[in-house]
Each structure stands twice: as structure tokens, then as C-alpha cells.
Amino acid sequence: QVQLVESGGGLVQAGGSLRLSCAASGRTLSGYTMGWFRQGPGKEREFVAAIKWPLGLSAYADSVKGRFTISRDIAKNTVYLQMDSLKPEDTAVYYCGADRSLGTSPKRDAISYDYWGQGTQVTVSS
Numbered sequence: 001q002v003q004l005v006e007s008g009g010g011l012v013q014a015g016g017s018l019r020l021s022c023a024a025s026g027r028t029l030s031g032y033t034m035g036w037f038r039q040g041p042g043k044e045r046e047f048v049a050a051i052k053w054p055l056g057l058s059a060y061a062d063s064v065k066g067r068f069t070i071s072r073d074i075a076k077n078t079v080y081l082q083m084d085s086l087k088p089e090d091t092a093v094y095y096c097g098a099d100r101s102l103g104t105s106p107k108r109d110a111i112s113y114d115y116w117g118q119g120t121q122v123t124v125s126s
Contacts (some may be wrong), residue, residue, distance in 0.1 A: 002026045002115040005098045009120030012086055016124070020081040022096030022117060029053045029072075032097040033106045034079040035113060036070060038122075045095065049081060050106030052092035059106045064090075086124045093119040 008020040022034065024038045037063035049070040058070050069082040075112030079096065101104075107113075 001021065002029075002032075002098050002100075004098060004115055004117035006016075006094065006096045006117040007121040008089070009094060009122045011031065011123045012124050014086060014088055016086050016090055016126055017082070017084045018086065018122060020083065020094055020096075020120060020122075021071065022079045022081075024079075025076045025096065027079055029074075029079075029100070030100065031100070033101075033103075033113075033115040034070075034072065035097045035106065035108075035115075036079075036081045036094060037097060038094045039119075040092040043092075045110045047110070048094070050099075051079060052104070052106050057106065059108065061108075083122070084123075088124045088126045091122060091124050093121050095119045 004027045036048040039045040051070045067085045072079045096117040097112045098115040
């Protein structure tokens with residue numbers, strides 16, 4: 001069993017930055033894929049970024065490529081999402097997920113993820 005706790009959300013003006021953290025407990029994340037997803041009001045949960053543990057192979061949604069960076073701290077069992085050049089359309093609840101399945105590439109579909117955090121709100125004002 002893996003427990004995930006997100007933090008770092010908040011209110012920021014367009015063009016600003018935030019860094020989200022997702023701390024995992026219960027077991028090491030070795031072999032897992034860690035992903036960030038977001039869900040805006042009235043929308044489905046959508047893929048943002050993911051990283052394969054521990055090799056670091058990453059993937060990004062086209063909408064955030066070049067603005068967001070996913071990283072991990074193996075010793076702290078924590079994954080981060082650095083969000084720069086934020087836009088109002090980035091406003092959403094951001095969720096951290098853990099996918100325990102084997103494979104070489106990070107998965108982009110939420111249904112593949114086995115564990116989820118409670119989410120953290122990100123609001124970008126124009």
C-alpha cells in the first residue's frame with residue numbers, strides 16, 4: 001500500500017510559478033511510475049506529466065511541455081512538479097498518482113494508476 005500526500009498548491013498570478021510536492025509513504029517507489037494529473041471544474045481528470053522511477057524517463061502533456069518540469073528525490077521518496085509561466089487555464093485540482101505496473105514508458109491514462117493523493121488546488125488569476 002502506498003500513501004500519497006500532495007502539497008504546494010495555491011493562488012498565483014498568470015506568469016508566476018508554483019512547485020507541487022508529492023510525498024509517498026508505505027513503500028519505496030522503485031519501479032513505479034509517478035504521475036501528475038489535474039481536474040478542472042466540470043472536466044475529466046487529465047494527464048499532466050509522469051516519471052518512471054528510478055530511471056527518470058519522463059513524459060508531458062503537450063499543453064504543459066516547456067513550462068512544467070517533473071522530477072523526483074529518490075532519498076525522500078518524493079516527486080515534484082515545477083510549474084512556470086502559469087496560465088489561467090492551468091487552474092485545477094492537481095493529483096499525484098502511483099502506477100505499480102511494469103513497463104519502460106510512463107503511462108498517460110488515469111485508469112492505469114493504482115494510488116492517488118487527495119489533491120491540491122492550483123488557481124491562476126489573470
